[in-house]
Amino acid sequence: MKKILSVIISAGLVIGLSFGYANKTEAAAKxxxxxxxxxxxxxxxxxxxxxxxxxxxxxxxxxxxxxxxxxxxxxxxxxxxxxxxxxxx
Incomplete structure (x- = not known):
């Protein structure tokens, strides 16, 4: 149970941070x-x-x-x- 929970939290962090990073690079591009x-x-x-x-x-x-x-x-x-x-x- 702990392993599954840690995988879900890790995946959520990776996805969340990648979307935030993409928005910043688009703004910096112009x-x-x-x-x-x-x-x-x-x-x-x-x-x-x-x-x-x-x-x-x-x-x-x-x-x-x-x-x-x-x-x-x-x-x-x-x-x-x-x-x-x-x-x-």
Missing amino acids: PKVYKNCTEINKVYKGGIAKSSKVKNKGGKTKYKPFVSKALYDANRSKDRDKDGIACER
């Missing part, structure tokens, strides 16, 4: 599209870089950009100087 640089800079002070190897063309900046290719691709239109960093400050 990066947020911001409407302007002011909105981006509220969350990411240094802007969003597509790679850690990109260099800023616009001159000296105060903050280091957050690196995320998916987030950069979703907000590519905010990169006015096309250097690979959107909304750098």
